[in-house]
Amino acid sequence: MKPVKIGICGLGTVGSGTFNVISRNQRDINARAGCDIIISQIGARRDNPNCNTGDTAVSRDIFDVVRNPDIDIVVELIGGTSVAKDLVLEAIANGKHVVTANKALIAEHGNEIFQKAKAAGVTVAFEAAVAGGIPIIKAIREGLSANSIEWLAGIINGTGNFILTEMRDKGRAFDDVLKEAQALGYAEADPTFDVEGIDAAHKLVILASIAFGMPLQFDKVFTEGITKITAEDVSYAQELGYRIKHLGIAKRGENGVELRVHPTLVSDKQLIANVDGVMNAVMVKGDAVGPTLYYGAGAGAEPTASAVVADVVDLARTLTADPEHRVPHLGFQPNELSDLTVLPMSEVSTGYYVRMNAEDKTGVLSTITQILSDAGVSIEALIQKEQAENVDTVPIILLTNRALEQHLLNAIEKIQALPTVVGDVTHIRVESLS
Amino acid sequence: MKPVKIGICGLGTVGSGTFNVISRNQRDINARAGCDIIISQIGARRDNPNCNTGDTAVSRDIFDVVRNPDIDIVVELIGGTSVAKDLVLEAIANGKHVVTANKALIAEHGNEIFQKAKAAGVTVAFEAAVAGGIPIIKAIREGLSANSIEWLAGIINGTGNFILTEMRDKGRAFDDVLKEAQALGYAEADPTFDVEGIDAAHKLVILASIAFGMPLQFDKVFTEGITKITAEDVSYAQELGYRIKHLGIAKRGENGVELRVHPTLVSDKQLIANVDGVMNAVMVKGDAVGPTLYYGAGAGAEPTASAVVADVVDLARTLTADPEHRVPHLGFQPNELSDLTVLPMSEVSTGYYVRMNAEDKTGVLSTITQILSDAGVSIEALIQKEQAENVDTVPIILLTNRALEQHLLNAIEKIQALPTVVGDVTHIRVESLS
Numbered sequence: 069m070k071p072v073k074i075g076i077c078g079l080g081t082v083g084s085g086t087f088n089v090i091s092r093n094q095r096d097i098n099a100r101a102g103c104d105i106i107i108s109q110i111g112a113r114r115d116n117p118n119c120n121t122g123d124t125a126v127s128r129d130i131f132d133v134v135r136n137p138d139i140d141i142v143v144e145l146i147g148g149t150s151v152a153k154d155l156v157l158e159a160i161a162n163g164k165h166v167v168t169a170n171k172a173l174i175a176e177h178g179n180e181i182f183q184k185a186k187a188a189g190v191t192v193a194f195e196a197a198v199a200g201g202i203p204i205i206k207a208i209r210e211g212l213s214a215n216s217i218e219w220l221a222g223i224i225n226g227t228g229n230f231i232l233t234e235m236r237d238k239g240r241a242f243d244d245v246l247k248e249a250q251a252l253g254y255a256e257a258d259p260t261f262d263v264e265g266i267d268a269a270h271k272l273v274i275l276a277s278i279a280f281g282m283p284l285q286f287d288k289v290f291t292e293g294i295t296k297i298t299a300e301d302v303s304y305a306q307e308l309g310y311r312i313k314h315l316g317i318a319k320r321g322e323n324g325v326e327l328r329v330h331p332t333l334v335s336d337k338q339l340i341a342n343v344d345g346v347m348n349a350v351m352v353k354g355d356a357v358g359p360t361l362y363y364g365a366g367a368g369a370e371p372t373a374s375a376v377v378a379d380v381v382d383l384a385r386t387l388t389a390d391p392e393h394r395v396p397h398l399g400f401q402p403n404e405l406s407d408l409t410v411l412p413m414s415e416v417s418t419g420y421y422v423r424m425n426a427e428d429k430t431g432v433l434s435t436i437t438q439i440l441s442d443a444g445v446s447i448e449a450l451i452q453k454e455q456a457e458n459v460d461t462v463p464i465i466l467l468t469n470r471a472l473e474q475h476l477l478n479a480i481e482k483i484q485a486l487p488t489v490v491g492d493v494t495h496i497r498v499e500s501l502s
Numbered sequence: 503m504k505p506v507k508i509g510i511c512g513l514g515t516v517g518s519g520t521f522n523v524i525s526r527n528q529r530d531i532n533a534r535a536g537c538d539i540i541i542s543q544i545g546a547r548r549d550n551p552n553c554n555t556g557d558t559a560v561s562r563d564i565f566d567v568v569r570n571p572d573i574d575i576v577v578e579l580i581g582g583t584s585v586a587k588d589l590v591l592e593a594i595a596n597g598k599h600v601v602t603a604n605k606a607l608i609a610e611h612g613n614e615i616f617q618k619a620k621a622a623g624v625t626v627a628f629e630a631a632v633a634g635g636i637p638i639i640k641a642i643r644e645g646l647s648a649n650s651i652e653w654l655a656g657i658i659n660g661t662g663n664f665i666l667t668e669m670r671d672k673g674r675a676f677d678d679v680l681k682e683a684q685a686l687g688y689a690e691a692d693p694t695f696d697v698e699g700i701d702a703a704h705k706l707v708i709l710a711s712i713a714f715g716m717p718l719q720f721d722k723v724f725t726e727g728i729t730k731i732t733a734e735d736v737s738y739a740q741e742l743g744y745r746i747k748h749l750g751i752a753k754r755g756e757n758g759v760e761l762r763v764h765p766t767l768v769s770d771k772q773l774i775a776n777v778d779g780v781m782n783a784v785m786v787k788g789d790a791v792g793p794t795l796y797y798g799a800g801a802g803a804e805p806t807a808s809a810v811v812a813d814v815v816d817l818a819r820t821l822t823a824d825p826e827h828r829v830p831h832l833g834f835q836p837n838e839l840s841d842l843t844v845l846p847m848s849e850v851s852t853g854y855y856v857r858m859n860a861e862d863k864t865g866v867l868s869t870i871t872q873i874l875s876d877a878g879v880s881i882e883a884l885i886q887k888e889q890a891e892n893v894d895t896v897p898i899i900l901l902t903n904r905a906l907e908q909h910l911l912n913a914i915e916k917i918q919a920l921p922t923v924v925g926d927v928t929h930i931r932v933e934s935l936s
Contacts, residue, residue, distance in 0.1 A: 069826065089790045093650050099715060099838035100647045102826065195645075201791035203645025211629075211637025213534045214811030216527050281533060339797060342776055349795075356523045357635035357808035360798035361783075363773060364791060374791035377648030389823045392503065392536065404533035 069103035072384040074167075075133035077155060078146035079112035082169050082196070084119035085369030086143060086376045097377065101384040109133050118369070134159040141383055143376060144168040153177055156192065160184050165387075167379040169196035169372055175270035178277075178284045182397040189391040193379035198271040199224050199348045201371030202364040203378065208278050208352060209399035215354025217279040219319035221332075221501055224271040226346035226366040227255045227262035228294050228314040232331075233344040235302045236311065242297060254346055264293035265314065265329040272316030275350065276327055280320055280408060281400035285327070288410035292330035301423060301496060304465045305333050308421070308449060311341040312496065324409035326416050333421050333498040340501065351501060359502070414474040419448070419498030422468065422480070425461040427488040433464065436483055443479035445471040461490050467498065503537035506818040508601075509567035511589060512579035513546035516603050516630070518553035519803030520577060520810045531811065535818040543567050552803070568593040575817055577810060578602040587611055594622050599821075601813040603630035603806055609704035612711075612718045616831040623825040627813035632705040633658050633782045635805030636798040637812065642712050642786060643833035649788025651713040653753035655766075655935055656784035657777050658705040660800040661689045661696035662728050662748040666765075667778040669736045670745065676731060688780055698727035699748065699763040706750030709784065710761055714754055714842060715834035719761070722844035726764035735857060735930065738899045739767050742855070742883060745775040746930065758843035760850050767855050767901075767932040774935065785935060793936070848908040853882065853932030856902065856914070859895040861922040867898065870917055877913035879905040895924050901932065 076083055090097060090107060098104050110121055111130030127133065134142050134155055142159040144166060146152050152173050159166050160181070168174065174181070174194050185192045195205045199222065208217065223229050227249055234245040246263065249255035261267045269289040277284050294314050305312050310333040319326040334341040339361055343349040348366030353359045365371035386394050396402060426432045437447060449467040456462075468476070480493045510517055524531060524541060532538050544555055545564030561567065568576050568589055576593040580586050583606050590607065593600050594615070602608065608615070608628050619626045629639045633656065642651065657663050661683055668679040680697065683689035695701045703723040711718050728748050739746050744767040753760040768775040773795055777783040782800030787793045799805035820828050830836060860866045871881060883901040890896075902910070914927045 085790075089648050093648060093789070096650055096715070096834075097648060099834045100643075100830070102830065102835045201646075201788075202794060203641050206640060206645045207637050207796075209534075210816060211640050211812055212635075212808065213815040214523050214527060214531060214808045216530055281530070339773060339776055342773060354635075354808060355527070356519075356804040356811075358799045358802075358805055360636060360796075362641075362794075362796055364794035368792075370790040371792055374646065374648045374788060377790075378645055381647040382644060385827050385829060386820075386823070388827055389820070393819050393822055395819060396534070396536065400530075400533045401536045 071104035073108040074141040075109040075139040076143045077111040077130040079116045081369045082372045083145040084116040085373035089373040101381045141165045166192045171197040171270040175286045196375035200366040201374040218353045220352045221317045222350035225268040230346045265291040268316045268329045276318035278399040290328040290413040324411040417472045420468045421496045422466040424493040425490045428462045432488045444475045505538035507542040508575040509543040509573040510577045511545040511564040513550045515803045516806045517579040518550040519807035523807040535815045575599045600626045605631040605704040609720045630809035634800040635808040652787045654786045655751045659702040660780035664780045699725040702750045702763045710752035712833040724762040724847040758845040851906045854902045855930040856900040858927040862896045866922045878909045
C-alpha cells in the first residue's frame with residue numbers, strides 16, 4: 069500500500085509526544101497499519117527541546133501544513149477554539165482527514181465540523197480529546213455498539229482527581245493542594261478550566277453524544293467545581309464509607325438526558341472510587357454488557373500521543389474505504405441522531421450528603437429532619453459530632469436517599485433560614501453507580 | 503446501504519443472548535451500523551426457551567447456515583473445536599465473514615483459520631472470545647496501536663475469580679466454594695477448564711499474539727490452576743498486603759516472551775486486586791500510554807452477546823472495504839508477525855510467596871534463609887507464626903524479591919530435603935504490575 073503522509077500542527081507537549089512515539093515505534097506502527105506512516109511536515113511557531121525533528125520539514129506557518137497537497141492527514145495539536153477551528157475547517161475544505169486532541173473545539177464546534185467533514189467525505193478523529201490514552205471513544209462507539217447505553221460516569225480531569233486524592237490521603241485543604249498541583253505542572257497558573265469542571269464538561273458532552281446518539285450540546289451541561297470541597301467533607305465522607313470524586317455523569321432516563329459534572333460521593337467499594345492521583349477512569353453501563361470500566365492516564369505527552377497515533381492508524385486503515393462505511397463521528401449515522409431533551413438540574417434525582425453547623429439544643433435535629441421529610445427527602449444515615457471546645461455549634465452530617473434536587477433545595481432553603489443553623493448548608497450529590 | 507444478513511449457529515446461552523440483544527436494540531444497532539442487520543437464519547439442534555425466535559428461519563442442520571447463499575456473516579456460537587472448526591472453515595470457503603466467541607477454536611486453530619480467511623478475503627472476528635463484553639481485543643489491536651506493548655495481565659476467568667474472592671471474603675476452603683460455584687452455574691460439572699487455567703490460557707494466548715504480533719502458540723503457555731490454594735495462603739497474603747488472583751500474564755523481555763497463567767499475589771493497592779466475584783479485568787502496559795485497565799463481565803449471555811454484536815456491526819461497516827485495509831486478525835499484518843521465543847518457566851523471574859511448616863527449633867530459620875541466599879534468592883518479608891497447640895511445627899511464610907524461577911526451585915528442593923521441614927513447600931508467584 070502507498071504510504072500515508074501526515075502533517076503535525078503544533079509542537080507543544082502532545083505534538084512532541086506524537087512525533088516521538090511515531091519515530092520510536094515506527095516499525096510496530098507500520099506493521100499494524102499495513103502501510104508506512106510518514107510525518108511529512110510539522111507546522112510550529114517554535115521548536116521544542118523535547119523533540120528532535122531531524123530532517124522533517126518544519127514550517128513556522130501552521131497553515132502551510134493544511135495547504136500542503138502531499139499531506140493526507142492533518143494532526144491538529146495547537147489547542148484553543150479560534151485558530152484551531154480555522155485550521156481544521158481549512159484542512160477539511162482541502163479534502164484532508166483530521167486528527168485532533170482538542171476537546172474544547174469538538175465540544176463547542178463539533179456539530180459544524182462533522183457536518184463539513186461529511187460533506188467533504190473526510191473523517192475527523194478525536195480519541196485523544198477525552199481521557200488521554202484510554203481508548204474510551206472507540207470503546208463506546210465501536211466496542212459497545214450492541215448496547216443501549218444507560219449511563220456513564222467518569223473521572224475525566226486528572227488535576228481535580230489529584231487534588232481530591234491528596235486531600236483524602238493527607239487531610240490537606242483544597243488551596244494548599246492546588247498550589248502543589250501547580251508547582252508539579254498538573255494544574256495551570258489559571259486553574260479554572262480544571263477545578264471548575266469546564267474541562268470535564270467538554271469531555272462529558274463528547275462521551276454523552278456518542279453514547280446516546282445526540283448532537284453535541286455543551287451549553288446544556290450542569291457544571292459544579294471542587295473549589296468548595298473542604299477537608300472535613302472528605303473526612304466525613306470517608307467515615308460514611310464513601311470517597312468524593314469529581315465525576316462527569318451522563319444518564320438517560322424516561323424524561324430526558326442528564327448531563328452533569330459535580331463532586332460526587334461514591335462508595336469506597338466501587339472500583340472507580342479507588343482511581344487515585346492524576347489517573348482517569350470512565351464507567352459505562354450498557355443494557356447488554358452491564359457495567360464496564362476503562363482506566364488509564366488522562367493526560368501527558370505520550371499517553372495523549374498514544375490516542376492521536378491510534379487515530380492516525382485507524383485512518384490509514386480506512387483511507388480508501390467508502391466514506392459511508394466509516395465509523396460515524398458520533399457513533400450513530402448523522403441522520404439518526406435524536407433530539408433527546410437535556411434535563412435541568414432541578415429535575416435530576418440523586419442521593420445527597422448534607423452538612424451544616426447547628427446549635428446543640430434540644431429540638432434542633434427534629435426540626436431539621438421534619439423539614440426534610442416535609443420536602444419529600446428521607447434520611448439514610450446521620451452523624452452528629454460532639455461539640456468542640458470554644459465552638460457554639462455542632463456539625464450535623466446527613467446522607468439522604470434519592471430525591472429530586474428541587475425538593476432538596478427547597479428543604480435547604482428552609483433549614484438555612486432557621487436561627488439555630490449557622491453558616492451555609494453544604495450539599496454534595498451521592499451516586500450508587502449501579 | 504443494503505442490509506447485512508447474518509446466520510446464527512448455536513442457540514445456547516450466547517446464541518440466545520445474541521438473538522435477544524439484536525432484536526431488542528435493533529434500532530440503535532442499525533443506526534450505528536448505517537445499515538439494517540437482519541438475522542436471516544438460525545442453525546440449532548433444538549430451541550431455547552430463553553429465546554423467542556418468532557418468524558426467523560431455523561434449521562436443525564447448522565451447516566445449512568454456512569451454505570445459505572443469502573448470508574453475509576456466520577456467527578459461530580456452538581463452541582468446541584471439532585464441528586466448530588469444520589463450520590468456520592466451510593463458511594470461509596463459501597466467502598462468508600465469521601464472528602465467533604470460541605476461545606479454544608481461535609487459540610488452537612487460529613493460525614490456520616486466519617490464513618484461510620485472508621486467502622478468501624474475509625474476516626474472522628472474535629472479540630467475544632476473550633473477557634466477554636470487555637472490548638479488550640479492540641483496545642489492544644486498535645486503541646493502543648501506537649504502543650510497543652510491554653506486558654499485559656488479566657483476570658480472564660470469572661469462575662476462578664469468584665472462587666478466590668469467596669475464599670478471601672469468607673475464609674472458606676477451595677472445594678467448598680467450588681461446589682457453590684457449580685450450584686450457581688458459574689462452574690461446569692467438570693470444572694477442569696476453569697480451575698486448572700486452561701480457559702485462561704486460551705484467552706491469554708490470543709491477547710499475547712495481538713499485543714506482541716506473533717503467531718498463536720497455545721502449547722507454549724505455562725499453566726497452573728488454583729486448586730492448591732488454601733484458605734491460609736489467602737489469609738497470609740492479606741496479612742502481607744496482597745490478594746491472590748489467578749492471572750494470565752504475557753510479558754515481553756530481552757530474551758523472549760513469557761506466557762503464563764498461575765495464581766499470583768498482587769498488592770491490594772492495585773486496582774486489579776480489587777476486581778472481585780465473576781468480573782474480569784485486563785491490565786495492558788504500553789510504552790507510550792503507560793498502564794491501562796479494562797473491566798467488565800467476562801461471561802454470561804448478554805455480556806458475551808455485546809461483543810458478538812459489536813463484531814457484527816464492525817463487519818457491517820467494513821463489508822465493502824478492500825480486504826487489505828481491514829484491521830488484521832492479530833493486529834499486525836500477517837507478513838509482519840515475528841518469531842519471538844516463548845521462554846520456559848524456569849527462565850522467568852518474579853517475586854515469590856513461600857510457605858512451609860518447620861520444627862520450632864533454633865537454627866531452622868537460619869538454615870532456610872541460608873539455602874535461599876546461596877541460591878540467589880533474597881528475602882523481602884517474613885512471617886513466623888506462633889506454634890499452635892498440639893502441633894509440632896510452625897508455619898513460616900516468606901516473601902522474596904525477584905528471582906529466577908529455576909533458582910527458587912533449586913532452593914525449595916534443598917529446603918524440602920531438610921529433616922526439620924515437614925510436608926510440602928508451597929510457592930506462589932508475586933507480581934508488582936508496574
